[in-house]
Each structure stands twice: as C-alpha cells, then as structure tokens.
Amino acid sequence: MALKGHGDPRWIVEDRADGKNVNNWHWTETDYTSWAKNKLTELLVNLPIETNEITCKTTSLTCTGDVSVNTRKQKTILFYELVVKISWEGTYNKSGLNTKGTIHLPYISEENDDDDFEINLTVEGDTSDHEQLKDLLRKEVIPVLKQKIPLMLKELRDVAIGQTKLPPKQEPANKLDKLETTVAVKQTPTSNAPSKPSGPRLVSVSVTDKFMCRPMDLYFCFVEPNRVKAYAGGDATVDAKVGGKFALFGGAVVGEFTELVPGSKLVQKWRFSSWSEGHYSTVVMDFEEKNGKTVFKLTQTNIPEQDKERTEGGWRDNFLRRIKGVFGYGGLS
Numbered sequence: 104m105a106l107k108g109h110g111d112p113r114w115i116v117e118d119r120a121d122g123k124n125v126n127n128w129h130w131t132e133t134d135y136t137s138w139a140k141n142k143l144t145e146l147l148v149n150l151p152i153e154t155n156e157i158t159c160k161t162t163s164l165t166c167t168g169d170v171s172v173n174t175r176k177q178k179t180i181l182f183y184e185l186v187v188k189i190s191w192e193g194t195y196n197k198s199g200l201n202t203k204g205t206i207h208l209p210y211i212s213e214e215n216d217d218d219d220f221e222i223n224l225t226v227e228g229d230t231s232d233h234e235q236l237k238d239l240l241r242k243e244v245i246p247v248l249k250q251k252i253p254l255m256l257k258e259l260r261d262v263a264i265g266q267t268k269l270p271p272k273q274e275p276a277n278k279l280d281k282l283e284t285t286v287a288v289k290q291t292p293t294s295n296a297p298s299k300p301s302g303p304r305l306v307s308v309s310v311t312d313k314f315m316c317r318p319m320d321l322y323f324c325f326v327e328p329n330r331v332k333a334y335a336g337g338d339a340t341v342d343a344k345v346g347g348k349f350a351l352f353g354g355a356v357v358g359e360f361t362e363l364v365p366g367s368k369l370v371q372k373w374r375f376s377s378w379s380e381g382h383y384s385t386v387v388m389d390f391e392e393k394n395g396k397t398v399f400k401l402t403q404t405n406i407p408e409q410d411k412e413r414t415e416g417g418w419r420d421n422f423l424r425r426i427k428g429v430f431g432y433g434g435l436s
Contacts, residue, residue: 159193
C-alpha cells in the first residue's frame with residue numbers, strides 16, 4: 104500500500120520508516136536510456152562491412168526514445184522504445200564510386216521479438232551504381248543488425264536483473280508486507296456513491312491527451328487484462344464488467360467499474376489504498392475519434408486535496424506515457 108500523505112508521481116510504495124525498499128518489494132523505476140544508447144554506439148559505430156564488391160563502414164549513430172527498468176515484488180519489467188539512425192560511408196569497388204547514406208531503425212520495442220524490427224537503408228545518389236551498392240550493403244548489414252540489436256537487448260536484461268536481484272542469503276519480503284498488500288487489493292466500497300472523509304478538502308483533476316490509434320484500441324488498454332499487465336505490472340488484476348474490480352501497481356490503486364461503453368466511455372470508482380477506508384473518487388474516461396486519432400479525456404473527482412498532484416502525475420506517467428511506449432500509440436505533440 105502507498106504511504107499515506109506521500110505525493111510520488113510514480114506511486115512508489117514505501118512503508119518502512121527508513122525508506123528502504125526491502126527485497127525490491129515495492130514499485131521502483133530506473134532509467135537505462137543512456138546505457139542503451141552507449142551500448143548501441145559501442146556495437147554499431149565504426150563497424151566495417153566489407154566484401155569483394157563493397158568496402159563500407161558505419162560512422163555515427165543517433166538514438167532517441169526511452170528505456171526503463173521497473174521492479175515490483177522481486178520481479179523485473181523492462182520497457183523500451185527506441186529509434187536508431189546510423190550513418191555510413193563506403194565504396195562500390197567495381198566502379199570506384201564513393202558515397203554515403205543512413206540506416207534507419209524506426210521502432211525497436213519490447214512488444215516485438217528481439218530481432219523483429221524494421222530496417223530502412225538510404226544512399227546519396229540515384230545512378231545504377233548507387234542502387235547496386237545499396238542492394239549489396241543491405242544484403243550484408245541486415246544480418247549484422249539482426250545479431251547486434253538482440254545482443255544489446257540481452258545485455259540490457261542481464262544488467263537490469265543484476266541490479267535488482269536479491270543477494271543469495273537474503274530472505275523474501277516478510278509476511279507483514281504480503282498481508283498489507285493483500286488487504287489493499289481486497290478493499291471494496293460499501294456503497295455505490297463515493298463517501299466523503301470528514302477532514303480533507305476534495306478536489307478534481309482533468310487530463311487530455313492524443314493517441315495514434317483507434318478509440319477501441321485505447322479502450323482495450325484499460326479493460327483487457329494482458330494489455331494492462333504489460334504497462335502496470337504482471338500482478339495487475341482487471342475484471343472489466345459493471346461491478347467488476349481492479350487492482351493495479353501491486354494494490355496501490357484499487358477500484359470498481361461502474362459503466363463501460365466499448366470504445367467510447369469508462370467510469371470507475373477509484374482509490375489509492377492509503378485513503379481513508381471506504382473513500383472512493385470517480386473517474387470518467389472519454390474516447391473520441393478525431394482526424395484518424397483518438398482524443399482521450401479523463402476527469403477524476405472527489406480526490407483528497409493533498410493527493411491532487413500525485414494523482415494527476417500518476418495518470419500521465421504510469422498510464423498514458425506507458426501506454427504510448429508499450430503499444431506504440433505515441434508520436435503526437
């Protein structure tokens with residue numbers, strides 16, 4: 104359960120007085136983007152590609168995107184979405200033609216197999232010799248990339264697991280941790296109407312975003328269990344029906360579905376497990392198709408004022424950003 108009064112936008116759970124995350128039991132996130140970019144540069148820059156017909160090498164690399172490693176209950180979850188562009192230069196030995204170009208990998212993501220990514224190769228020039236060099240280079244470079252990229256991803260997983268796994272003699276999280284998490288997941292409302300705590304002032308938040316997908320695709324990201332687990336962790340539970348319960352991020356967020364209109368609208372009773380017992384906010388999500396994209400609008404009411412920033416930041420970071428990264432629905436301003 105989340106520590107009462109803390110406003111961490113990632114909804115990290117901390118219930119120890121010393122703040123230690125014992126045995127990686129709580130949700131943590133570590134940025135490995137720089138590591139991945141450096142490893143790709145090491146593997147793919149100044150790489151010779153030579154045959155009897157061509158003499159080429161890669162000269163530089165640019166990489167954009169994000170890589171993050173998340174842990175929860177001693178489990179490691181890896182998220183990555185990268186766009187890689189490699190510059191090359193070379194010679195077509197038959198004619199002595201010297202030229203250059205790029206190798207573009209527009210989408211490397213954990214939702215695909217390690218060697219399942221698109222490769223686009225360009226060459227500066229449009230003569231038959233340029234095209235011949237391009238074809239020969241493509242034939243040689245694709246197998247190299249299909250070997251090097253999976254190698255980087257394997258090393259990334261090894262490094263991430265090495266950073267998060269427990270020492271051999273360290274015991275698993277204690278029974279009290281497990282009991283508290285179980286209690287958080289099982290909490291249910293006592294009535295259909297949200298109850299109001301006696302003390303805190305209640306506020307609302309609104310979030311609007313755009314996604315490169317159909318409304319139904321985005322709708323499924325909130326109701327289909329496997330999709331939810333892909334960005335919220337493998338212990339997420341979702342029963343998408345009226346009266347059906349959900350528990351996310353190790354029980355830090357729990358609630359119930361009250362209205363479901365496929366591809367159009369979702370309404371939930373929603374709470375942090377640290378809130379006063381029985382207190383729920385109301386979340387309304389609207390999905391609208393506009394110019395081939397989906398406009399997503401969320402309104403959440405009945406939030407204790409001290410948790411406003413934590414709640415709004417969590418929707419943006421733990422839901423919307425992750426959905427774009429995991430399912431490739433981003434790319435919009």
